[in-house]
Amino acid sequence: MKKPVLVIKFGSASITTEGEIDERIVLEIARQCAALQATYNIVLVSSGAVAAGRQFIPRYTGTLEQRKAAAAIGNPLLMRTYSTYFKPFRIALAQSLCERHHFSNRGQFLQLKSTYETLWKNNIIPVANENDVVSNMELKFSDNDELATLIAVGFGAEQLLFSTSVPGVLDEKGNVIPLIEVVDKDALALARKEKSAVGLGGMTSKLNFARLATQMGIKAVIFSMQTPDGILKAIVGETGTVCLPQKKKVSSRNKWLASGSLIAGMVKLDQGALKAIEQRKSLLAVGVTEVVGEFEAGEVFQIADKDGIVQAVAKAKVDSIVLMKSDTKKNIALAHADDIVLL
Numbered sequence: 001m002k003k004p005v006l007v008i009k010f011g012s013a014s015i016t017t018e019g020e021i022d023e024r025i026v027l028e029i030a031r032q033c034a035a036l037q038a039t040y041n042i043v044l045v046s047s048g049a050v051a052a053g054r055q056f057i058p059r060y061t062g063t064l065e066q067r068k069a070a071a072a073i074g075n076p077l078l079m080r081t082y083s084t085y086f087k088p089f090r091i092a093l094a095q096s097l098c099e100r101h102h103f104s105n106r107g108q109f110l111q112l113k114s115t116y117e118t119l120w121k122n123n124i125i126p127v128a129n130e131n132d133v134v135s136n137m138e139l140k141f142s143d144n145d146e147l148a149t150l151i152a153v154g155f156g157a158e159q160l161l162f163s164t165s166v167p168g169v170l171d172e173k174g175n176v177i178p179l180i181e182v183v184d185k186d187a188l189a190l191a192r193k194e195k196s197a198v199g200l201g202g203m204t205s206k207l208n209f210a211r212l213a214t215q216m217g218i219k220a221v222i223f224s225m226q227t228p229d230g231i232l233k234a235i236v237g238e239t240g241t242v243c244l245p246q247k248k249k250v251s252s253r254n255k256w257l258a259s260g261s262l263i264a265g266m267v268k269l270d271q272g273a274l275k276a277i278e279q280r281k282s283l284l285a286v287g288v289t290e291v292v293g294e295f296e297a298g299e300v301f302q303i304a305d306k307d308g309i310v311q312a313v314a315k316a317k318v319d320s321i322v323l324m325k326s327d328t329k330k331n332i333a334l335a336h337a338d339d340i341v342l343l
């Protein structure tokens with residue numbers, strides 16, 4: 001029988017201490033993955049290249065150029081550390097540096113898939129990271145939370161674990177919320193706004209991606225590697241915040257649409273347009289209040305309410321640039337009802 005896929009994402013803050021890769025944490029990742037390898041096909045998505053490499057760049061201020069250079073320095077250091085600590089468990093690792101087109105282009109995604117399958121057959125664990133060295137602002141993933149979600153949705157993972165610097169989603173008193181049944185507006189409001197000094201994502205990003213993953217039937221857990229046996233406990237829901245998978249049946253086309261939507265831009269709609277798509281009507285450009293990012297006709301984009309909470313995804317009939325021209329906007333159908341998936 002085919003093993004279920006498990007995607008575990010480690011944020012920069014969760015695997016580094018004072019800019020250095022924390023070897024104690026990497027050893028823990030290795031030990032716990034070794035215990036899970038017989039049960040799961042594992043993908044590790046690891047940040048930390050920039051954090052590990054930036055110390056070698058004098059007067060580092062975090063410009064995009066410096067981040068790219070720091071990633072080029074830090075990625076091999078990161079992989080060397082991972083390999084060193086997995087070796088005693090007789091597990092070899094493979095590096096997978098990903099770019100957006102590896103997911104937006106179906107053919108390239110299928111290549112990636114077959115490579116991972118070959119690795120798993122040989123008991124090798126792929127370690128994915130964004131290929132920062134060649135990613136400019138237009139091409140980049142928003143962060144590795146997005147990359148991990150793309151991989152989880154694309155591979156139909158059973159679980160998606162996000163390791164972060166706090167032990168889960170916290171309530172106002174700072175206590176971990178153990179269970180989120182549906183990642184809705186109220187749940188998203190729980191996300192604390194601040195991010196760690198070294199990471200890109202933050203809790204809002206994790207919950208937004210947890211929302212998409214759970215809508216696609218994947219269980220998502222937000223936890224910390226500071227918790228003893230953090231990964232092993234997160235999988236069985238004994239630590240962190242568990243976001244339950246939704247029971248809806250999602251066709252593979254709609255899964256593809258949903259994962260594709262992570263790639264392109266987003267439109268925010270007024271109330272009338274949101275209501276119309278809920279009633280299974282086509283989306284007219286007149287209801288668009290804001291366009292975030294860019295997409296072309298045929299690409300998939302996200303549809304959000306005024307607060308940026310994603311309500312649906314759809315395949316565009318026109319380029320986003322057309323929407324910017326308000327004089328021509330009124331009569332244009334942006335997406336056909338059949339090409340809209342409500343989340």
Ligand SMILES: N[C@@H](CCC(=O)OP(=O)(O)O)C(=O)O
Nearest residue numbers: 012048049050144199200201
């Ligand atoms: N690709 C970058 C990580 C970017 C990123 O998403 O960071 P984080 O929010 O810490 O997961 C790196 O390896 O440093």
